[in-house]
Amino acid sequence: DAKTTQPNSMESNEEEPVHLPCNHSTISGTDYIHWYRQLPSQGPEYVIHGLTSNVNNRMASLAIAEDRKSSTLILHRATLRDAAVYYCILRDVRDAGGTSYGKLTFGQGTILTVHP
Amino acid sequence: EADIYQTPRYLVIGTGKKITLECSQTMGHDKMYWYQQDPGMELHLIHYSYGVNSTEKGDLSSESTVSRIRTEHFPLTLESARPSHTSQYLCASSESPDPTVIGTGNIQYFGAGTRLSVL
Secondary structure (H helix, E strand, O other): OOOOEOOOEEEEEOOOOEEEEEEOOOOOOOEEEEEEEEOOOOOOEEEEEEOOOOEEOOOOEEEEOOOOOEEEEEEOOOOHHHOEEEEEEEEEHHHOOOOOOOOOOOOOOEEEEEEO | OOOEEEEOOEEEEOOOOOEEEEEEEOOOOOEEEEEEEOOOOOEEEEEEEOOOOOOEEOOOOOOOEEOOOEOOEOOEEEOOOOHHHOEEEEEEEEOOOOOOOOOOOOOOEEOOOEEEEEO
């Protein structure tokens, strides 16, 4: 999997939007951009993923740069429950059906602190 | 919502004991994974399985072993626990991709983890 770079930590206030950046300058054309988060004492949970176009779901939005070398996870209104470690991961679309075993390579992620 | 369960959530055990960490999923997923995570550190893949009777070693060397006799069950065993095995163990599963729909099969669903302490 190609490498991603994220800030070690970010802080936000409750009910404010949060923009979590991720750089992936070596992304290939077949890499999906995935975001997972891990709440304290829990396993990671899937947040969102995309390939080229911006994506929205009930948890967050994903904004992908036109050259795909960076992306931003957007939490529109942070809550205390959003405090977690957020991981940006690249997954080759060919992994899912090819010979790869579909592993996720987790980096250090961004620790998000939300203040009341 | 994911239906993947790990038991026990917490386990404190003495050196030399044999332990089995249970992982079960009710989603019918073919692919299952075990990750190891030390506090504040990254997750590392230690085992994975494509399906029944398929098991492979992951990226991080581990003294544990796994088995996959049933689709829904992927237990991890340590024959003789040691303090160096103290860690959090996370199980995950993912569906096999639909070859007609690009990008499917990419999402992994994780259990809550087992936090193991070996004294």
